Amino acid sequence: MKLESSVIAPRSTVLSTHAGLWWGLLGVTAFSFTLPFTRIAVDGLSPLFIGAGRAVVAALLAGIALAATRQRIPTRVQWWRLAIVAGGVVAGFPLLTSFAMTTTPASHGAVVVGLLPAATAVAVVVRTGERPNRSFWVFAIVGAVAAVVFAALQNGGLGSLTAADLLLFGAVLAAAIGYAEGGLLARELGSWQTVSWALIVAAPLMGVLTVVSTIQQPPAASPVQWLAFGYLAAVSMFLGFFAWYRGLAIGPMAQVSQIQLVQPVMSIAWAALLLHEPIGWATAVGGLAVIACAALAVRTRLKDRPRTDRPPREEES
Numbered sequence: 134m135k136l137e138s139s140v141i142a143p144r145s146t147v148l149s150t151h152a153g154l155w156w157g158l159l160g161v162t163a164f165s166f167t168l169p170f171t172r173i174a175v176d177g178l179s180p181l182f183i184g185a186g187r188a189v190v191a192a193l194l195a196g197i198a199l200a201a202t203r204q205r206i207p208t209r210v211q212w213w214r215l216a217i218v219a220g221g222v223v224a225g226f227p228l229l230t231s232f233a234m235t236t237t238p239a240s241h242g243a244v245v246v247g248l249l250p251a252a253t254a255v256a257v258v259v260r261t262g263e264r265p266n267r268s269f270w271v272f273a274i275v276g277a278v279a280a281v282v283f284a285a286l287q288n289g290g291l292g293s294l295t296a297a298d299l300l301l302f303g304a305v306l307a308a309a310i311g312y313a314e315g316g317l318l319a320r321e322l323g324s325w326q327t328v329s330w331a332l333i334v335a336a337p338l339m340g341v342l343t344v345v346s347t348i349q350q351p352p353a354a355s356p357v358q359w360l361a362f363g364y365l366a367a368v369s370m371f372l373g374f375f376a377w378y379r380g381l382a383i384g385p386m387a388q389v390s391q392i393q394l395v396q397p398v399m400s401i402a403w404a405a406l407l408l409h410e411p412i413g414w415a416t417a418v419g420g421l422a423v424i425a426c427a428a429l430a431v432r433t434r435l436k437d438r439p440r441t442d443r444p445p446r447e448e449e450s
Contacts, residue, residue: 152380152383153380153383154380154392155380156376156377156379156380156383157376157377157380157392158380158392158395159376159377159380160373160374160375160376160377160378160379160380161377161392161393161395161396161399162399163368163369163372163373163376163377164369164373164377164396165396165397165399165400165403166364166368166369166400166403167230167365167369167400168230168234168239168242168243168246168400168404169239169400169403169404169407169408170361170362170364170365170369171183171230171231171234171239171361171365172234172238172239172404172408173357173358173361173407173408174231174354174358174361174362174365175231175234175235176354176358177352177353177354177355177358177359178352178354178358178362179346179349179350179352180228180231180232180234180235181228181231181232181342181345181346181349181350182343182346182347182350182352183227183231183362183365184224184227184228184229184230184231184232184342185224185227185228185339185340185342185343185346186339186343186346186362186366187227187362187365187366187369187370188223188224188227188332188335188336188339188366188370189336189339189340189343189366190363190366190367190370191223191332191366191367191370191371192332192333192335192336192339194367194371194372195328195329195330195332195333195371196329196333198325198329199326199329199330199333204322204323204326204329204330207322207330211318211321211322211330212334214314214317214318215318215327215330215331215334216334217310217311217314218311218314218315218318218327218328218331218334219311219331219332219334219335220307220310220311220335221307221308221309221310221311221312221314221315222307222308222311222312222315222328222331223311223331223332223334223335223339223370224307224335224338224339225303225304225307225308225311226304226307226308226311227365227370229300229301229303229304229307230242230246230300230301230304232297232300233297233298233300233301233304234297235297236295236296236297237295237297237298237301238404238408238410239400239403239404239408239410240400240401240404240405240410240412240416241284241416242297242301242400243396243397243400243401243404243420244280244283244284244397244401244416244419244420244423245280245283245284245298245301245302245305245423246301246304246305246396246397246400247280247394247396247397247420247423247424247427248276248277248280248305248423248427249305249308249309249312249393249427250393250394250427250428250430251272251273251276251277251426251427251430252273252277252305252306252308252309253308253309253312253313254269254273254430255273255309255430256309256310256312256313257313257316259313260313260314260317261317265433266433268429268433269430269433272426272427272429272430272433273426273430275426276422276423276426276427276430279419279422279423279426280302280419280423281294281302282419283415283419283420283422283423284298284301285298311331315327315328315331319378324374324378324379325374325375325378328371328374328378329371332370332371380392394424394427394428397420397423397424398420398424401416401420
């Protein structure tokens with residue numbers, strides 16, 4: 134018996150022209166809590182436990198979803214590509230941001246991570262061999278420079294980047310590579326299926342790291358910190374992708390993908406409301422500069438590409 138993928142609406146269903154945008158916004162809203170909740174969790178749990186443990190919990194959920202819908206097993210080549218996705222979005226980004234949040238405010242991290250949409254666009258260009266015009270590269274480079282200058286000035290001046298900043302830039306690079314490869318692979322395996330299989334690929338390593346972190350520093354968190362960890366595992370690492378990829382599937386994909394640009398703004402707002410972090414002029418200006426450059430880079434690339442707003446292919450089994 135074949136089960137239809139949950140992220141693609143049946144063709145007979147009439148969807149609002151704004152449905153894709155609303156699903157995309159729901160996914161981005163879910164992701165926007167990631168840095169603030171990581172900042173809360175690291176006060177009681179080790180960053181290694183947070184980064185690895187959340188992936189283990191998400192992998193359990195992914196395994197249940199894959200088994201329940203009887204998804205087909207990826208091919209040998211697809212397993213290697215899934216390893217790239219896993220290295221970027223399952224291991225790289227969560228671990229690096231968890232360690233970064235031990236020493237830097239969530240609002241600061243949100244501005245740096247605001248470079249992610251442009252970085253992802255660059256990764257896709259490199260991966261697919263696209264040749265965008267010069268404006269794309271100008272906006273992407275200016276955005277990167279703006280993020281570096283912001284991080285340096287907040288730490289006391291140019292040339293004063295901290296280890297946390299380097300971790301955040303590494304997280305952006307890892308996620309961009311993972312998103313780019315995952316986006317291509319989703320055309321073959323399906324969107325949420327790609328993320329789920331990537332979680333399965335990373336599960337053995339993440340499980341070992343979770344055990345090691347537990348031995349080195351036994352968890353001693355408050356209920357609030359455990360709730361923050363639970364959110365990171367169930368929503369940021371898994372359920373958020375269902376809404377995000379459903380929005381992309383409904384489309385128009387080009388417009389929905391740009392909703393990601395509001396994520397750093399929302400993260401900064403949550404940091405102020407939940408963590409009472411002061412939002413000074415430097416954070417506001419830096420955030421706007423990075424987001425503006427990312428938006429221009431993404432829009433420039435989209436204008437250069439042929440219009441292919443059809444949803445990614447979803448496999449049935």
